[in-house]
Amino acid sequence: MNAAAHAVVAGLLPAAWVQVLASMQWVFMIYFVAINLGYLILNYISAIQIVRYMREYRASYLPPGLREYQPPVSIVLPAHNEEKTVVASVRSLLRTRYPEFEIVVVNDGSTDGTREALIEAFGLVKVPEAYRARLQTKSVEAVYASARCPRVRMVDKVQGGKSDAINAGVNCVRYPLFCVVDADCILQPDSISRVVRPFLEDRRVVASGGVLRVLNGCKVETGMLTKVGLPNRWLPSYQVVEYLRAFLFGRMGWSPMNALLIISGAFGVFYKERVIAIGGYRDDTVGEDMDLVIRLHRQMREEKRDSRIVFVPDPVCWTEVPTDLRSLRHQRVRWQRGLAESLWSNLGLMFNRRGGVAGWVAFPFMLVFEFFGPIIEVVGYFAMIVLALTGLVPLYSFLIFLAAAIGLGILLSVNAMVLEELSFGLYARPVQQLRMFLVAVLENFGYRQLNSCWRFYGTLLWLFGLRKRPRWGRIKRDGSWHQGRAAGGAVLPEEAAERSSHA
Amino acid sequence: MDVSVNGPMLLVAAYWVAVLTLALGFGVLAIIVILRVHAQGRDRRDERARQHWLQVMREVLAGHEVQTRRLDRGEASGFIEAWNATHDTLTEDESKRLQPLGRSVGLVDAARGMLRGNYHDCAMAIIAMGHQRDHGVFDDLAPFLNDRSPIVSLCAAQALGQVDPPRAMAMFVPMILEREDWMPGNVAGILARNTDGSAALELDNSLLRASTSSMVKLVRFLADIDPGRAAAVIRQLLVSPIDDHAVSVCLQLVSDKQDAPLVADFLESPRWHVRMHAAAALGRIGDAADSQRLEPLLKDKVWWVRYRTAQALLVLPGMGEEAMRGLQLRQSDAFGRDIIDQVLSEHAMGVAA
Numbered sequence: 001m002n003a004a005a006h007a008v009v010a011g012l013l014p015a016a017w018v019q020v021l022a023s024m025q026w027v028f029m030i031y032f033v034a035i036n037l038g039y040l041i042l043n044y045i046s047a048i049q050i051v052r053y054m055r056e057y058r059a060s061y062l063p064p065g066l067r068e069y070q071p072p073v074s075i076v077l078p079a080h081n082e083e084k085t086v087v088a089s090v091r092s093l094l095r096t097r098y099p100e101f102e103i104v105v106v107n108d109g110s111t112d113g114t115r116e117a118l119i120e121a122f123g124l125v126k127v128p129e130a131y132r133a134r135l136q137t138k139s140v141e142a143v144y145a146s147a148r149c150p151r152v153r154m155v156d157k158v159q160g161g162k163s164d165a166i167n168a169g170v171n172c173v174r175y176p177l178f179c180v181v182d183a184d185c186i187l188q189p190d191s192i193s194r195v196v197r198p199f200l201e202d203r204r205v206v207a208s209g210g211v212l213r214v215l216n217g218c219k220v221e222t223g224m225l226t227k228v229g230l231p232n233r234w235l236p237s238y239q240v241v242e243y244l245r246a247f248l249f250g251r252m253g254w255s256p257m258n259a260l261l262i263i264s265g266a267f268g269v270f271y272k273e274r275v276i277a278i279g280g281y282r283d284d285t286v287g288e289d290m291d292l293v294i295r296l297h298r299q300m301r302e303e304k305r306d307s308r309i310v311f312v313p314d315p316v317c318w319t320e321v322p323t324d325l326r327s328l329r330h331q332r333v334r335w336q337r338g339l340a341e342s343l344w345s346n347l348g349l350m351f352n353r354r355g356g357v358a359g360w361v362a363f364p365f366m367l368v369f370e371f372f373g374p375i376i377e378v379v380g381y382f383a384m385i386v387l388a389l390t391g392l393v394p395l396y397s398f399l400i401f402l403a404a405a406i407g408l409g410i411l412l413s414v415n416a417m418v419l420e421e422l423s424f425g426l427y428a429r430p431v432q433q434l435r436m437f438l439v440a441v442l443e444n445f446g447y448r449q450l451n452s453c454w455r456f457y458g459t460l461l462w463l464f465g466l467r468k469r470p471r472w473g474r475i476k477r478d479g480s481w482h483q484g485r486a487a488g489g490a491v492l493p494e495e496a497a498e499r500s501s502h503a
Numbered sequence: 504m505d506v507s508v509n510g511p512m513l514l515v516a517a518y519w520v521a522v523l524t525l526a527l528g529f530g531v532l533a534i535i536v537i538l539r540v541h542a543q544g545r546d547r548r549d550e551r552a553r554q555h556w557l558q559v560m561r562e563v564l565a566g567h568e569v570q571t572r573r574l575d576r577g578e579a580s581g582f583i584e585a586w587n588a589t590h591d592t593l594t595e596d597e598s599k600r601l602q603p604l605g606r607s608v609g610l611v612d613a614a615r616g617m618l619r620g621n622y623h624d625c626a627m628a629i630i631a632m633g634h635q636r637d638h639g640v641f642d643d644l645a646p647f648l649n650d651r652s653p654i655v656s657l658c659a660a661q662a663l664g665q666v667d668p669p670r671a672m673a674m675f676v677p678m679i680l681e682r683e684d685w686m687p688g689n690v691a692g693i694l695a696r697n698t699d700g701s702a703a704l705e706l707d708n709s710l711l712r713a714s715t716s717s718m719v720k721l722v723r724f725l726a727d728i729d730p731g732r733a734a735a736v737i738r739q740l741l742v743s744p745i746d747d748h749a750v751s752v753c754l755q756l757v758s759d760k761q762d763a764p765l766v767a768d769f770l771e772s773p774r775w776h777v778r779m780h781a782a783a784a785l786g787r788i789g790d791a792a793d794s795q796r797l798e799p800l801l802k803d804k805v806w807w808v809r810y811r812t813a814q815a816l817l818v819l820p821g822m823g824e825e826a827m828r829g830l831q832l833r834q835s836d837a838f839g840r841d842i843i844d845q846v847l848s849e850h851a852m853g854v855a856a
Contacts (some may be wrong), residue, residue, distance in 0.1 A: 128848055
């Protein structure tokens with residue numbers, strides 16, 4: 001290490017601090033081994049699950065007859081200032097192939113023309129609905145229904161945030177299962193069937209979620225996904241691999257152990273009475289989706305009720321991810337705050353006598369690796385750089401540890417790619433696989449570190465109480481996937497992949 | 504200063520972790536690409552076979568003379584996909600016109616080979632053999648009825664039902680109570696496709712031997728395919744109810760007007776879902792006089808009971824919007840008035856849950 005750098009670091013950091021950093025290296029080492037081991041174990045559990053699931057899925061050529069036995073589902077679509085997209089979203093939902101459903105759009109005090117756009121598009125009129133406020137929400141001003149589209153209703157209410165809007169929707173829904181969908185998400189015609197399937201197969205299921213995929217780079221026509229592709233830009237490309245990792249083994253791995261602690265707020269199906277029994281969504285957190293699932297776990301276990309919260313590997317919901325650093329930072333800071341709020345307000349689940357795998361394994365795992373993880377990682381990066389600059393860690397050692405960290409990072413990402421290949425193989429062309437591999441390598445040089453820093457910042461914001469009251473999260477979207485023309489029909493993911501392979 | 508992570512053992516370990524993980528990463532990538540290339544090749548081959556045989560089947564169905572040959576190796580999957588897809592669009596009589604083609608290409612032999620394959624191939628082969636309706640395959644397919652997979656076992660049930668309906672139903676129906684993993688929709692679909700009456704006969708026989716709790720499960724299926732026979736069982740279950748779930752199921756199925764007094768007895772049940780189903784049932788099978796029995800439920804404490812009651816009242820013979828408005832005026836309870844408003848408004852719009 002050159003002497004100048006050594007001198008600069010020595011000048012900036014007292015020797016005692018450097019000593020502390022040096023002695024903490026075991027902490028970083030143990031953390032590094034434990035987190036990678038943990039994720040590899042999850043990875044292999046997911047692989048077994050996905051192979052088992054796909055055997056059944058691929059053999060899903062079934063005699064007709066299932067349709068009439070699928071339980072009716074209410075789709076809750078919370079919307080705030082979504083004038084430009086809400087009508088298209090509802091139209092897209094109306095094209096779902098589910099036999100019996102209703103759509104309850106909750107207009108959460110929009111200040112643009114959201115309400116008027118819906119009224120005009122679907123011929124909504126006020127109805128004297130005997131609204132039951134089983135969950136307390138901000139005031140509901142009116143309920144609208146439509147003779148032209150009997151499946152669509154709108155709840156018009158005073159602004160109270162996303163959780164409040166969903167709670168108002170839950171008050172209004174009529175069916176035993178409800179599905180929350182973000183207004184900016186794209187579904188497939190069979191998305192609801194796929195996520196409802198666990199409810200048919202196992203009566204203990206109280207909530208079910210599926211895989212969220214990245215919409216950037218795909219093509220959407222008349223509200224439905226028509227071609228799966230990879231984004232052209234680096235930032236969304238990193239997120240493609242990240243989503244694969246997060247969903248295909250981050251969540252799939254916990255599901256068979258009934259220890260899934262999160263179902264994405266963008267798309268999940270819940271048993272209404274169970275959600276009402278725990279008081280609905282909390283409106284004082286930005287991580288309302290995770291908080292709800294953890295509270296469901298707690299409630300079920302306290303009541304000694306044999307229940308299941310499950311996850312299916314089907315890609316059911318496509319969402320546009322941030323394409324600029326500012327939006328991405330905002331999103332990640334928000335997610336980390338949500339995670340912190342959900343974990344700390346439900347600490348009672350951890351090591352609870354009845355906590356099961358969720359309380360004894362998944363919760364501590366989330367706490368150590370997801371909550372404390374960014375702190376350890378950021379301090380670890382800092383320590384390694386300082387120690388390398390001061391010569392306490394020789395450069396070759398530094399590079400070897402860096403290579404090991406990158407190697408494990410790549411292995412985890414490639415394992416997620418294998419799971420994708422074993423399951424739906426949506427990125428069908430070999431060139432797409434090569435590109436994803438390149439992304440899996442490059443994300444280790446900056447992107448991951450940046451993410452850790454943002455999450456670290458999110459943890460600090462939560463820790464020091466520097467947070468505003470939760471409202472609607474907003475990210476800048478480029479909408480390049482959207483095709484204005486009305487040609488082309490909706491396709492299933494495998495069909496979309498097929499088109500993609502010939503693109 | 505002692506910096507432990509610089510220890511030679513740890514460095515060696517880190518070095519090998521780096522080498523192995525990078526090598527594994529590249530190795531796995533190579534496997535993914537090979538798998539992908541292989542899958543694309545297989546898909547192309549299956550698609551070619553599928554298109555070719557779809558065309559042949561269309562010509563056979565159009566009554567043209569078609570020269571056929573036995574299936575080549577590697578064609579079986581594509582042929583069977585085309586075979587199953589084509590049969591899905593045909594009536595039973597049209598379906599039979601394809602049987603000579605199946606025989607001439609050696610469908611049964613090819614499908615037998617696929618029975619030993621993966622789940623997908625196995626299920627597709629079973630269904631294809633069912634469409635062929637060759638009695639010789641019954642014994643090949645029968646063991647699959649006990650397969651652990653609900654998909655494979657249900658496919659086998661459907662295929663057996665096409666090959667030899669009485670024998671198949673005698674095996675299938677008693678298993679309905681044992682196989683908790685069979686989805687009711689699939690079971691109902693298989694039973695509904697039975698046209699020779701053997702399914703209803705077997706269900707009737709099973710009901711005679713069934714415990715009261717099993718009766719509830721079977722009566723749903725019987726109501727789908729033979730409402731007349733089911734009515735007697737439903738009546739029996741309503742007269743001597745075993746639990747609220749059984750009563751709710753029967754109230755959802757009851758369709759005989761003579762059971763209206765029996766149904767009315769449940770309007771005062773302590774369980775709200777029983778009251779709700781009773782109100783809805785009375786709306787289906789009751790007459791104008793039943794409005795007096797239903798009216799007190801308009802102020803029930805449970806919204807769903809009030810809602811279904813208002814809907815039931817509206818569809819009773821002799822009732823209509825005007826009568827409902829009259830009923831509304833008589834309501835002292837605000838909940839009762841509100842629910843009538845809602846139901847009338849929805850009725851006017853053609854909207855109802």
